[in-house]
Each structure stands twice: as C-alpha cells, then as structure tokens.
Amino acid sequence: QSVLTQPPSASGTPxxxxxxxxxxSSSNIGSNSVNWYQQLPGTAPKLLVYSNNQRxxxxxxxxxxxxxxxxxxxxxxxxxSEDEADYYCAAWDDSPNAxxxxxxxxxxxx
Amino acid sequence: EVQLVESGGGLVQPGGSLRLSxxxxxxxxxxxxxxxxxxxxxxxxxWVSYISSxxxxxxxxxSVKGRFTISRDNAKNSLYLQMNSxxxxxxxxxxxxxxxxxxxxxxxxWGQGTLVTVSS
Numbered sequence: 001q002s003v004l005t006q007p008p009s010a011s012g013t014p015x016x017x018x019x020x021x022x023x024x025s026s027s028n029i030g031s032n033s034v035n036w037y038q039q040l041p042g043t044a045p046k047l048l049v050y051s052n053n054q055r056x057x058x059x060x061x062x063x064x065x066x067x068x069x070x071x072x073x074x075x076x077x078x079x080x081s082e083d084e085a086d087y088y089c090a091a092w093d094d095s096p097n098a099x100x101x102x103x104x105x106x107x108x109x110x
Numbered sequence: 111e112v113q114l115v116e117s118g119g120g121l122v123q124p125g126g127s128l129r130l131s132x133x134x135x136x137x138x139x140x141x142x143x144x145x146x147x148x149x150x151x152x153x154x155x156x157w158v159s160y161i162s163s164x165x166x167x168x169x170x171x172x173s174v175k176g177r178f179t180i181s182r183d184n185a186k187n188s189l190y191l192q193m194n195s196x197x198x199x200x201x202x203x204x205x206x207x208x209x210x211x212x213x214x215x216x217x218x219x220w221g222q223g224t225l226v227t228v229s230s
Contacts, residue, residue, distance in 0.1 A: 039155075047216065050210065098172070099157040
C-alpha cells in the first residue's frame with residue numbers, strides 16, 4: 001500500500017492546464033525531494049521531473065513540479081494528446097527506509 | 111546511447127525461484143547505483159531493491175526482504191535479482207532503473223522490463 005496518495009484520474013481538453021497532487025508525510029515528501037515519472041501506454045516509465053522542480057533535458061517546459069510541506073504537485077500546461085499517460089510521484093521515505101511511489105494518476109485528454 | 115535490457119522472466123510455480131538479469135551499455139556501469147522496480151498487471155509502480163555502485167550498500171522493500179537478493183557484476187556490466195520463494199503476488203513486469211549520478215534515488219533511465227508470472 002503506497003504512502004503517497006494521488007488522485008486516480010485527471011482530465012482536460014487540449015490546451016488546458018491540469019494539476020496532479022501527491023500527498024505524503026514528514027518522513028517522505030517532508031524531508032526528501034520528489035520525482036515525477038510519466039508512463040505512456042505499454043511502455044516503461046520515464047523521468048519527467050526530479051528534485052521537486054527540475055526537468056531533464058528533452059522534457060518540455062509545459063511540465064512543472066512544485067513542493068510544499070508534505071505535498072507535491074505536477075502541472076501540465078498546454079495539454080496535448082500525447083500527454084495521455086499515467087503519472088507517478090516518488091520519494092525516499094526515511095521510515096521505513098524505502099523508496100515509495102505514489103498511487104498513480106491517469107491523465108486523459110478529452 | 112544508454113541501454114538497460116532485462117531478461118530472465120517467465121512462468122514459475124509458487125515457491126519456485128527465478129534469476130533476472132539486466133545488461134547495461136552506453137555508460138560507465140560501475141559508477142552508477144541501480145534499482146529494481148516492478149509493476150503488477152494493471153497496477154502501479156513498486157520499488158523492489160537498490161544496490162550502490164560497488165555493491166556495498168543494498169536495500170530491499172519489506173515485501174521481498176529475505177526472499178530476493180540483488181547483486182551486480184561491474185566487470186560484466188550486469189545487474190541481477192535472485193528471486194526465491196516466489197508468490198502469486200510477485201507476478202509483475204520487473205524493470206531495472208539507473209540512479210542519476212548526483213542522486214541515486216532519481217531513476218533517469220529504465221529498461222523495457224521482463225515479465226515474471228507466478229502461477230501453478
């Protein structure tokens with residue numbers, strides 16, 4: 001059972017802004033940085049945002065991350081059809097010394 | 111080009127064993143921390159195990175502790191996962207994922223995965 005909670009789904013029309021939340025605790029998000037991964041249908045996950053708000057090279061600036069206290073968020077602005085995917089937050093958890101993923105959010109482009 | 115290629119998956123009976131491999135290329139394998147992450151059919155991602163660049167530090171998820179063993183051979187650019195006492199709930203696609211050089215808990219490259227099915 002994941003200790004990082006995400007909404008199961010989110011949706012928007014092309015061009016809209018969509019925000020995904022990730023709720024944790026003081027032992028994970030509250031004390032360690034958050035990463036976000038994108039998993040397109042039938043493919044392996046891909047690093048989307050690291051260290052709360054940094055984008056790897058090649059990731060469009062439409063994707064942005066933020067963190068506050070024990071929660072984090074991923075925003076997708078200018079939503080595009082190719083953004084339809086599952087999105088997972090993740091962080092190291094000091095107790096019980098494990099890496100934890102969020103429950104995942106499926107983004108649908110209407 | 112960084113590549114991680116998993117192999118060794120398949121069908122195994124409950125209680126059985128399986129050894130997964132992950133062949134790395136396109137980077138200096140011995141400098142990087144590596145992880146195993148799994149995904150049960152239709153479910154989310156679950157971190158399984160971590161090994162430091164020289165293999166001196168290892169972590170396991172509670173769900174596999176005592177049953178799975180992670181190891182690496184830097185001379186062969188390979189990572190392994192020995193899985194014993196397999197259970198139905200271990201059925202999943204298993205991915206190897208490279209840790210970023212500056213933060214081993216940022217998985218910057220992933221393999222395509224290998225499917226493990228535990229069933230009688």
